[in-house]
Amino acid sequence: MPAPERIPTGRVSAGDVLTLLTKGELTVRGQVREASNAVLFCSVAYEGDEVHCVYKPIAGERPLWDFPDGTLAQREVAAYELSEATGWGLVPPTVLRDGPYGQGMVQLWIEADPEAALLALVEDEEPGEGWKAVGFADVGEGRTALLVHADDARLRRLAVLDAVINNGDRKGGHLLPTADGALYAIDHGVTFNAEDKLRTLLWGWAGEPLPEEATRALASVAAALVDGAALAARLAELLTPAEVAAVRDRVAALLSSGTHPLPSGEWPAIPWPPV
Template identity: 75%
Template sequence: MSAPERIPPRSVTSADLLPRALAEGELTVRGRIRDASNAALFCTVAHDGGELSCVYKPVAGERPLWDFPDGTLAQREVAAYEVSRATGWGLVPPTVLREGPYGEGMCQLWIEASAGAELLALVDAEEPAAGWKAIGFADVGEGKTALLVHADDERLRRLAVLDAVINNADRKGGHLLPTDDGRLYGIDHGVTFNTENKLRTLLWGWAGEPLTPEAVEVLQGLGEGLAAGGALAAALSPLITAAEVEATRARVDDLLASGKHPEPSGEWPAIPWPPV
């Protein structure tokens, strides 16, 4: 397929009903997203006389992974959206599981990122400048290193908390989508919710720092939702295993007990490769 044509979405319905439009609308494949590691198709969904741009990732196009069960990445993407929705932060675009031209897969609202936003940088310095947080030093060739930094941005800080909850093993720079209206979205959540600690992220700038009062309140709400009979536990149970739901609840409990952003464990590479 050719590179996807960017089709501006026309209004379909209110934001609260976007998941329904994605799940029930007529899905048409427009092109393939070639730089994706698994099959990812740029599509439109027609619903109630309008049209949305979206991404469709069929389960049949998923590459097997040694540390995740086959055919589960689409469900994990939807589970990440359910947790994001429960936080109230709206960090993951509306995402549903549905049938499509190539079988069951996840369907996610297309987000057009701002071209000029700068959230990551490589700097020739030992310490980050004001407004930036250090990630670590990166090899830039010829025996030289540069400091990799990310913006000291409350939107990223919220995303760092979400990633810790869902145990995101692949938070790369290319998965950060700031928009012209000031919002920030995270995408590509297929390798999440493992029962083992696999957190790999570029958002280590707050490692070991106290959680914000807002984050503590959100985590308390997640803990209630993940308790037996809770609404979030019910939403996740068709998507991930019971052990994975319990591990998610345990991670929330651990974050609340420590009161701090997690730090690299040393048992697993802390930064994904490639980082962008």
């Protein structure tokens, strides 16, 4: 697999990436084999510019009993649209389009910085300065260690976004910090269920007051979700009416409580494996 580029080459601006992903010629270069659904590593070229991307064809999705409506690809695109509405840019540019194996999700490839530390396992019962405790994890041989994540404003924004999109599978491998200090999050197929499905390893702020920037972002999202607004119309193309209504309800609940949500207690709050 060739070395990917995080930033589009040469003349391509951030505003042009969606056009490139939508209209460019997709060429499959390889497959991400450890994924549970079909994930293809591709290049996409348009008018002399080329970037690397991920293509997830709908035909390669495994049916999920608790997500009978719509497709995982549509939910991936809806997560991008919601992320953009917050102004945080946490999800890489993502579009729904035809490809070599039919319609699917196409997303800009992000190269993560392997030196960036956002998660850790520690032997102590306290997370230490700069870290937030999630819970204890089995590390083998009858031993457990405390799973912690960084007390990082970028992760905190993502925790809020996950609460809005009702992410049922936020694992450590979905976090892509980059060398220039940005943070992206991927794999949003299991999202937007009308029932509470939130499972994440970003519980470090559970029950704490939302930061002011989060309440501002949520207020902007709420305004964008009213009937007739562009975001509401776009989500209606990707999700069911019940799912769109549930998004509105979750945003309203977060603004009303003013706090990060707590685990429901009805099922394991942390996905397995967490990373």
